[in-house]
Amino acid sequence: xxxxxxxxxxxxxxxxxxxxxxxxxxxxxxxxxxxxxxxxxxxxxxxxxxxxxxxxxxxxxxxxxxxxxxxxxxxxxxxxxxxxxxxxxxxxxxxxxxxxxxxxxxxxxxxxxxxxxxxxxxxxxxxxxxxxxxxxxxxxxxxxxxxxxxxxxxxxxxxxxxxxxxxxxxxxxxxxxxxxxxxxxxxxxxxxxxxxxxxxxxxxxxxxxxxxxxxxxxxxxxxxxxxxxxxxxxxxxxxxxxxxxxxxxxxxxxxxxxxxxxxxxxxxxxxxxxxxxxxxxxxxxxxxxxxxxxxxxxxxxxxxxxxxxxxxxxxxxxxxxxxxxxxxxxxxxxxxxxxxxxxxxxxxxxxxxxxxxxxxxxxxxxxxxxxxxxxxxxxxxxxxxxxxxxxxxxxxxxxxxxxxxxxxxxxxxxxxxxxxxxxxxxxxxxxxxxxxxxxxxxxxxxxxxxxxxxxxxxxxxxxxxxxxxxxxxxxxxxxxxxxx
Ligand SMILES: [Mn+2]
Numbered sequence: 164x165x166x167x168x169x170x171x172x173x174x175x176x177x178x179x180x181x182x183x184x185x186x187x188x189x190x191x192x193x194x195x196x197x198x199x200x201x202x203x204x205x206x207x208x209x210x211x212x213x214x215x216x217x218x219x220x221x222x223x224x225x226x227x228x229x230x231x232x233x234x235x236x237x238x239x240x241x242x243x244x245x246x247x248x249x250x251x252x253x254x255x256x257x258x259x260x261x262x263x264x265x266x267x268x269x270x271x272x273x274x275x276x277x278x279x280x281x282x283x284x285x286x287x288x289x290x291x292x293x294x295x296x297x298x299x300x301x302x303x304x305x306x307x308x309x310x311x312x313x314x315x316x317x318x319x320x321x322x323x324x325x326x327x328x329x330x331x332x333x334x335x336x337x338x339x340x341x342x343x344x345x346x347x348x349x350x351x352x353x354x355x356x357x358x359x360x361x362x363x364x365x366x367x368x369x370x371x372x373x374x375x376x377x378x379x380x381x382x383x384x385x386x387x388x389x390x391x392x393x394x395x396x397x398x399x400x401x402x403x404x405x406x407x408x409x410x411x412x413x414x415x416x417x418x419x420x421x422x423x424x425x426x427x428x429x430x431x432x433x434x435x436x437x438x439x440x441x442x443x444x445x446x447x448x449x450x451x452x453x454x455x456x457x458x459x460x461x462x463x464x465x466x467x468x469x470x471x472x473x474x475x476x477x478x479x480x481x482x483x484x485x486x487x488x489x490x491x492x493x494x495x496x497x498x499x500x501x502x503x504x505x506x507x508x509x510x511x512x513x514x515x516x517x518x519x520x521x522x523x524x525x526x527x528x529x530x531x532x533x534x535x536x537x538x539x540x541x542x543x544x545x546x547x548x549x550x551x552x553x554x555x556x557x558x559x560x561x562x563x564x565x566x567x568x569x570x571x572x573x574x575x576x577x578x579x580x581x582x583x584x585x586x587x588x589x590x591x592x593x594x595x596x597x598x599x600x601x602x603x604x605x606x607x608x609x610x611x612x613x614x615x616x617x618x619x620x621x622x623x624x625x626x627x628x629x630x631x632x633x634x635x636x637x638x639x640x641x642x643x644x645x646x647x
Contacts (some may be wrong), residue, residue, distance in 0.1 A: 164293050165279045166194075169264060170201040172242035175424035179231070181211025182412070184385070185220055187247035189318030190266065190288045192229045193311055194246065195297065195298035200305065208234045210256025217385060219353040223317060226346055227310050242278075245289035245624055247282070248272045254413040260399070265429035266291060269452060270440050277503045283441040286334040286450075289318030294339045307341055307530070316342040317350065324390025324418060325351075328450040330429065330443030332514050332563045341574060360390060366407060367391045373464050376426070377402050380457065381409040389418035390450070397422055406464070414440060421447055424605070430615050434467050445518070446612055459471035471615075472602045474622070477630040481622070486594040489644040493590075497532030497571065497582035498546065501525060504581055512571040513538050513578075516563050530578055538578060540579065544572030549583040593644065595623040597636070604634050 169175070177194055179187040188417060191207040198205035207230060214233055215221060236258065237243070243250070243260035250263040251273050261630075264278035268285040275281070285291050285554075293315050296302040306312060314341060319337050323329050326338050366381035366388070381389060381398055387410070393407040401544025403423035408415045417435065419442070421428040430447035432442030439459075453460060474481065501551035503526035505511055513520040513530065515538050522528070527543040536559070565578045597619055604614040604622065607630060614620065616634035623640075635643070 165239055165298065166197060167201075167299055168276070169242065169244070170198065173203050173242045173260070175203055175205040176237050176243045176258075177205055177207045178243055178245045178248075178255065178258070179207065179209040179239075179260075179454055180245070181251075182213050182254075183207060183209050183220070183231070184217075184247075185321040186287050186289055186318040188215075188220065188224060188229065188231065189314040190246045190292045191231070192227060192290055193289070193296075194244070194266070196308075196311060197305065204569050206238075206240075207231045208237060210234060210258065216549070218356060221345075221349045222353055229315060244278075247334075249279075253308070254414070259266075263546075270454070272454070279300070284331050284443070285531075286328060286443075287319040287322035287332050287337075289315040290321075290331065290337050292441040293340075306340075308622070310339070313338045313342040313346060315485060316340055317347060319510060320347070321387055323444075324387055324448070324450060327390060327422075327448040328396075328444040329416070330445075330449070332519075332566070335514060335519060336575075338545070338550070354387065359384060363388055364393050366409075367467070367482045373461070373569050374468055375401060375403040375423075376464065376468070377405045378461065378464065379405065379407040382457045383411060384644060386411065386416040386418075389416060393418040393420045393448075396420070404428065405537055406431075406435070406460075408457065408460060410457070415457065415460060416453055417442065417451045417453060417460075418443070419451065424611065427612055432465065434470075435463050448549055464578070470601045472598070472600050474602060474604045474632065476605060476607045476632050480529055480634065481624070481629075483594050483624060483629055486596045486622075486624070488647040489593050489595050489623075491587060491591040491593070491623050492643055492645055494534070494643065495553070495555075495584040495586055495588055496534065497559065497579065498552065498585050499532070499578050499581040501528040501530065501540075501584075504567055504576060505569065511571050512568045512570055513540075514566045514568060516561070524608050524621075529566075529581075531569075532557065532559070532565060532578060532582055535639060536563065536565050536615055538565045545587075549576075549588055552585045553583060555584050557574075557584045564624045578632060592626040592647070593623045594626055594629070595640070597637070598622050598634075602634065604632060606631070606633050 165462040177191045195205040238509040244264040248255040268288045269282045270283045271281045332619040362384045369378040370380040389407045396405040404426045408417045419428045419432040428449035429444045436442035436451040436453045439455045440452040511525040529546045602616040614634035617639040621635045621640045
C-alpha cells in the first residue's frame with residue numbers, strides 16, 4: 164500500500180491504540196500532517212476510556228501542538244486508519260466505519276484488506292511510516308521539517324528502549340535522522356513518575372531463574388521501564404542473560420539482555436516470541452512482543468535451553484565420513500571497490516539486513532555482495548586469488564539494498580550502484596548434511612556470536628579444513644551448492 168493511494172479519501176480518522184504510547188501518537192501526528200498537505204481532513208482520536216497521563220508523552224504532545232481526542236464514538240468519515248494497531252484487534256476500540264486501513268508493526272492478527280501495511284520485523288511503527296514516506300516522491304521537504312523528523316525519531320526511541328533494541332536496517336536509518344535535541348533530552352528526563360520508579364524496584368526481585376537466565380516480572384507498565392530494568396539486572400555477576408517482562412493488556416512485552424557468547428539476545432527474543440508475536444534486536448540487547456501467557460513464556464524459555472545441539476568447531480566431534488560432498492555453483496556474485504566509494508581513512512558503516520558493520524575505508528578493500536544482499540569485506544589480494552572480475556554491472560533487487568554510510572557526513576549510498584559481477588575461480592568443495600535439530604555452531608573465527616541453524620539448514624565444513632564448519636541456510640544452500 165502506498166500513502167498517496169489513501170489521499171483519495173478526503174475525510175479521514177487516524178485512530179491510535181488504547182492507552183496510546185509515543186509511537187502511536189508520533190505516527191498519527193506525522194500522518195495527519197501528510198494528509199493535510201494533500202488536502203485531506205485527518206482527525207486523531209483514541210478510544211478505551213483511559214486518558215493519556217504519562218508525563219513525557221503529555222510534554223511531547225504539548226511541544227508539538229498535537230491535537231488528540233479521547234472519544235466514545237467517531238464521526239462519519241470516508242476512511243479510518245488504525246495506527247500501531249489493527250482494526251478489530253484487542254488493544255483498540257472498534258468503531259464502525261465504511262472503510263478501514265491499517266499501518267502497524269505487530270504480527271498480523273486480522274483478516275487484511277487491500278489497505279493493510281503491516282511489518283512486524285520493524286522496531287517501531289514510525290519506522291514503517293518513515294519508510295512509506297521515503298517511497299513518496301514529494302516527501303523530501305516534508306521529512307526535513309524538524310517537528311516531523313523529531314516525532315518519527317521519538318516513536319522509534321521509545322519503542323526500542325532508547326534505540327538499544329534496534330532490529331531492522333530501516334530502524335537504523337531512522338535512528339540517524341535530524342531531531343530536536345533539546346526536546347528529546349527533556350522527554351528523556353521526564354520519563355518516570357514516582358509510582359513507576361517503585362515498579363522498577365519491585366520488578367528487580369527475581370521471578371524465576373532457569374539455568375543462568377533470570378526472569379523478572381514488572382507490574383503492567385510502560386514498556387520502556389523494562390529496558391532499564393534489564394540493563395541493571397544484566398550486571399549481576401552470576402547471570403548470562405535476563406528477561407524482564409510485563410503484561411501490557413493484550414500480551415507480554417519483553418526486554419532481553421545477554422552478556423554471554425552462548426546466547427544471542429536477538430535470537431533468544433525471536434525464539435521466545437515465535438508464532439505468537441515477534442522479537443529482535445542485537446547480540447546483547449533485544450525486545451519482543453508475545454501474545455501469550457507468562458506460563459507459556461517460562462515453558463518456552465525452558466524449551467530454548469534444551470532445544471539446541473551445540474557444536475564448537477574443532478572441539479565437538481562430528482561424523483564427517485557420513486556427510487556428502489558438494490561443490491559451489493559457478494554463480495556470479497557482486498563486488499564493489501571501496502576506493503570507488505570513499506577516500507582512504509573514511510570511517511564508514513556497511514548496513515545490510517544482517518546488521519551494521521563499521522570499517523575504515525582502505526583502497527585495498529573490496530565489498531563482496533552475496534545472493535541475499537549480505538555484504539562482507541575482503542582484501543584485494545584475496546579477491547584476486549579467488550575471483551575472476553567481470554565488467555558487467557551487478558543488478559539485483561534486495562528487500563533492503565545494501566548501503567554504505569559515511570559516518571562523518573551521514574551520506575548514504577547503495578553499494579549495488581558501484582558493483583560489478585565476479586565468479587569464484589576455484590570450485591570450493593564442502594562436506595555437508597542437513598541438521599534435524601536446532602543447532603548453534605561456534606566457529607573458530609567468530610568469538611562474539613554463533614551460527615544458529617534450524618532443522619533443514621546445512622551443517623557444512625570446508626573440505627580442506629574440516630575445523631572450518633558453519634551453518635548455511637537451507638534456501639541459500641540449494642541456490643549455491645550442488646551434490647557431487
Ligand atoms: Mn509501536
